[in-house]
Amino acid sequence: MFGFGLLFTIGGLVSCFNGISIMNSAQSQLLNAAANAGLNSGDDSGIIYLVGGIIAIILGVMLIVASRNDNINNKHYNNSESNRHSDDKIRTSSTESVEYSYKQMTDNLIKTFGLFKNGIYEEQDYNNKKKIWIDKLKKVDYSDYESEFLNEILPIIKDGGLSSDDLKCIKYIISGSYENDRYQKQQENFQQQQEIHRKEHEEFIKQTKATTIIGFNKIKEISITGFYRLKKVSIKTFNNAFNFIKNNKKIVLIVLSLIILLTVGILIKGNKYSIKNGQGNYTSANGDIYVGEYKDDEKNGQGTYTYVNGNIYVGEFKDDNINGQGTLTTLNGDVYVGEFKDDEKNGQGTYTDANGDIYIGEFKDDKMNGQGTCTYANGDIYVGEWRDSIISGQGKCTYSNGAIYVGEFKNNLKNGQGTYTYANGNIYIGEWKDDKMNGQGTLTMPDGTKNVGEFKDDTYIGN
Structure with missing residues (x-):
């Protein structure tokens, strides 16, 4: 105007x-x-x-x-x-x-x-x-x-x-x-x-x-x-x-x-x-900006989409939506590189958050779902199942202090049957609840001594 x-x-x-x-x-x-x-x-x-x-x-x-x-x-x-x-x-x-x-x-x-x-x-x-x-x-x-x-x-x-x-x-x-x-x-x-x-x-x-x-x-x-x-x-x-x-x-x-x-x-x-075909650009009513390829008046091909909140997507579009390989960088520094479907993360991808944690694995409905590996900034490494971006199911966690846990998880915590090998050589095999030894289990010390029986909140109670 x-x-x-x-x-x-x-x-x-x-x-x-x-x-x-x-x-x-x-x-x-x-x-x-x-x-x-x-x-x-x-x-x-x-x-x-x-x-x-x-x-x-x-x-x-x-x-x-x-x-x-x-x-x-x-x-x-x-x-x-x-x-x-x-x-x-x-x-x-x-x-x-x-x-x-x-x-x-x-x-x-x-x-x-x-x-x-x-x-x-x-x-x-x-x-x-x-x-x-x-x-x-x-x-x-x-x-x-x-x-x-x-x-x-x-x-x-x-x-x-x-x-x-x-x-x-x-x-x-x-x-x-x-x-x-x-x-x-x-x-x-x-x-x-x-x-x-x-x-x-x-x-x-x-x-x-x-x-x-x-x-x-x-x-x-x-x-x-x-x-x-x-x-x-x-x-x-x-x-x-x-x-x-x-x-x-x-x-x-x-x-x-x-x-x-x-x-x-x-x-x-x-x-x-x-009708737009080929290279073009578009600014939506809320301020989002798209620059890239069009086909039959829809976003199709390679393009860059800048959201009004500061997030930026660079990658493939199909049928006017984000579909295919691409990179999404958020305003706070999180970066996702991988597959998209209908404007959501779906398929294999790598997610690096601003804290330095790195997840490599499966995504579904814009969340971590399926098998994946997360390497945390503090040195811990988890390999196993995820549900809605939460550690749940079978998995293995190797801690930065040398300890290793292999077993079941629920809501990011050890829950169910599992084996925990401590950095000092102690080995516990048994039941877990809310990230602690709870239930029947066996704790074996390096000298061969064993505590077999009931555990509660990481404490051995007895037979």
């Missing part, structure tokens, strides 16, 4: 200058024309150029102002929508993960502190893992679990595994204050940007109005005289045209028929070429 407005304005100015020039050159002839009660052709052309230019300038200014309003409104809308979608996505993701992460997070810290107390971890190693653990808390909303969470880590606090500063930081995160402060800061920044855009818009409107008023006053002086001359020319032209049509009816009918046929042909041809 801005381009059309600028084109109309420039064209109008050129037309006005041409009209004034023609009228000046015909000034001497106007004196004679006044006595004859008519106008010469040069004077008529000057008036037409002038009035047409005035109309074009008015339309151009109106289009430029309208374009400015649309751009500012769209910018405000896209910013607010992007922030809202981003916040909704973060909060939704956090809420879905609390169900299994709450217990897992506390168990991980308790195990890490236990390894530190037993001398397996040095103090520096423990402090580093504790720092990583605290950082991970920021990704989950614990506001509804604050008291339960603190009770779970109470033994570590009593044993001195967490400093007062650590405890303050943990309370600040799980109480929801960290998330609320971060969200509040985003809102303040957004409101500041809105205020800046509003002031810019008001200044632009003010300047445009002032410029338009000056231009209209200049043009008004010329247009008053031109209007009356144009009126006389129009009446004369209309009368001549009416007399011509009256005297040449057959010729007029033939010409009108040809014009109608030509117009219909142009419309049909234009509709044919309006």
Whole structure:
């Protein structure tokens, strides 16, 4: 719209200058024309150029102002929508993960502190893992679990595994204050940007109005005289045209028929070429941008799709959807390379998240499903079954400390029958529940000593 407005304005100015020039050159002839009660052709052309230019300038200014309003409104809308979608996505993701992460997070810290107390971890190693653990808390909303969470880590606090500063930081995160402060800061920044855009818009409107008023006053002086001359020319032209049509009816009918046929042909041809084929680009109503190949007016072939939330997909399209091999990079740094079907991850693929965890295996319905291998940033490696992006089924986990577990998993935890070989040589074969030895089992020490019988929460009870 801005381009059309600028084109109309420039064209109008050129037309006005041409009209004034023609009228000046015909000034001497106007004196004679006044006595004859008519106008010469040069004077008529000057008036037409002038009035047409005035109309074009008015339309151009109106289009430029309208374009400015649309751009500012769209910018405000896209910013607010992007922030809202981003916040909704973060909060939704956090809420879905609390169900299994709450217990897992506390168990991980308790195990890490236990390894530190037993001398397996040095103090520096423990402090580093504790720092990583605290950082991970920021990704989950614990506001509804604050008291339960603190009770779970109470033994570590009593044993001195967490400093007062650590405890303050943990309370600040799980109480929801960290998330609320971060969200509040985003809102303040957004409101500041809105205020800046509003002031810019008001200044632009003010300047445009002032410029338009000056231009209209200049043009008004010329247009008053031109209007009356144009009126006389129009009446004369209309009368001549009416007399011509009256005297040449057959010729007029033939010409009108040809014009109608030509117009219909142009419309049909234009509709044919309006269907996109080959290279092209498209911007959706919500701000998503596609650049790539088309076939029969649909996205087909190689292309790049940039989402309004910052995610970018590069790869194959078919039947207007993401289908085939491609790469999806999210705004937070996660990268997926592999197969897609109907805009979702389906088939073999590799997923690398921002934390450095790497999953290689099967996907279905946009989630990890089937056989897959995940190499975690801390050095742990899991090979086995996945269901809806959760470790469930038969698998093998090799831990960074040298321990190995082979057996059943459920909800990312050891559950069912399994064998755990400790780094110190101990071997447990038996039942597991919620990541701990629970039920019947046999624990064999390196010296051959065995504990056979009932276990509960990793503790041997007896026969």
